[in-house]
Amino acid sequence: MNKAPHLLLMPPNWIGDVVMAQPAMAAIANHYRNQLGSEHITVCGRSWLSDLLPYLNIPGAQYEATIPAADTAYVFPNSFRSAWQCKKAGVKEIIGYQGQWRKLLLDRALPHRISLKHEHHRLSYLDIAGQMKFTTADTEVCLSTPDGDKEAGRTLMQQHGLNPERVICLAPGAQFGGAKCYPAEQYAEIAYGLVESGWQLLILGMKEDKQVGDLILQDLRGPHWNAAGTTSLAQALQLISACKMMLCNDSGLMHIAAGLAIPTVTPFGATDPSRTAPSGPAVKIIYQPAECSPCLKRECTVAGHPCMTNITSQMLLDACLSMLK
Incomplete structure (x- = not known):
């Protein structure tokens, strides 16, 4: 039996952008959890993500301050640095938008099909899941308040x-x-x-x-x-x-x-x-x-x-x- 992959999500760098990326991250996590049996889902990024993550409706996801050697990483920031950090950490497969001289670092370099100059940022994040053919039934942001x-x-x-x-x-x-x-x-x-x-x-x-x-x-x-x-x-x-x-x-x-x-x-x-x-x-x-x-x-x-x-x-x-x- 093949081992279920360890999924790494690297959200954007601003709180508002993280929230706008929530439907996309949830769709990716749901695919790995429901279709591939992943139980190890890590969210890595700025320290305040540890407070925000419980609100993001990504069941089973855990925050880590250090990038793990995951099987697959979805890199939402468009920077060279974010892709290089994953490569340096030993992530086996890195997926994200191409650009900023990082195409050679990405195993799946996705084209920018949504123009951030004319369309909503949330749709651009969702298109990462869309290009991977994942179901994105919930396209609106849906946060949840943790118990208590x-x-x-x-x-x-x-x-x-x-x-x-x-x-x-x-x-x-x-x-x-x-x-x-x-x-x-x-x-x-x-x-x-x-x-x-x-x-x-x-x-x-x-x-x-x-x-x-x-x-x-x-x-x-x-x-x-x-x-x-x-x-x-x-x-x-x-x-x-x-x-x-x-x-x-x-x-x-x-x-x-x-x-x-x-x-x-x-x-x-x-x-x-x-x-x-x-x-x-x-x-x-x-x-x-x-x-x-x-x-x-x-x-x-x-x-x-x-x-x-x-x-x-x-x-x-x-x-x-x-x-x-």
């Missing part, structure tokens, strides 16, 4: 004076850069409107987002919590799973909330929603492009940041309240 995590999130909220039945998460940052960020002053107006409607605000983000979080919350009455920079990713995931809605920029947390079926409202401007909009059953995108949209730049170079200021705080407040009905 939602209750842990509710407990964290209560410890900071919040009523979990009334909590809205607001994530005002974006790791890619300021061009994606909606103005803090207008977020503050939305926050005020939400509080006046009986909701409570919880700010999530990196430590760099704490100052803008303080600005958003400074005039609010009642319970609120600026958790930016004070939680681990694992705790942030628990809080998102327990909240009633997510209001955020185009970011990794946006993709997570939408994939968990949390109602999600997002202003888009510098990025193109047709390429990176979140996948989920309760998503509202507000997009009022300027002449320069989508610029795809890290920082806005146009006076007034028009792609964001074209979106009024009332537009976003109305979208939030309609999602909360």
Whole structure:
């Protein structure tokens, strides 16, 4: 009897891209588990994957910090380095998109059939599974909350004076850069409107987002919590799973909330929603492009940041309240 292959998945390098790649990774893992009997499925990459992996709906997959000498690796990053790391680790078969001078390192160098300039990134990841003839029945992102995590999130909220039945998460940052960020002053107006409607605000983000979080919350009455920079990713995931809605920029947390079926409202401007909009059953995108949209730049170079200021705080407040009905 042939030994079932050890499968290695190397996801993309950004949280949002990992979530967009979830349907593809699940399809590959399901094929190896159900058709080939694989019980050894390893996910390897950045350290925060150990927190995110339990949410990715890939049963049996385990995180490892070091690349193992697996039988087959699917390499989602397009870099030469990622393929070379697998080769150096002794992976027997390496599969991924061709490019970046790595064709000779790949045992299956797949052509790019989906244009990232015109089509959604999720479809590009799915085409890796498609070119391997694997079934991709679930083409939308479908994340799941591990047992106990939602209750842990509710407990964290209560410890900071919040009523979990009334909590809205607001994530005002974006790791890619300021061009994606909606103005803090207008977020503050939305926050005020939400509080006046009986909701409570919880700010999530990196430590760099704490100052803008303080600005958003400074005039609010009642319970609120600026958790930016004070939680681990694992705790942030628990809080998102327990909240009633997510209001955020185009970011990794946006993709997570939408994939968990949390109602999600997002202003888009510098990025193109047709390429990176979140996948989920309760998503509202507000997009009022300027002449320069989508610029795809890290920082806005146009006076007034028009792609964001074209979106009024009332537009976003109305979208939030309609999602909360």
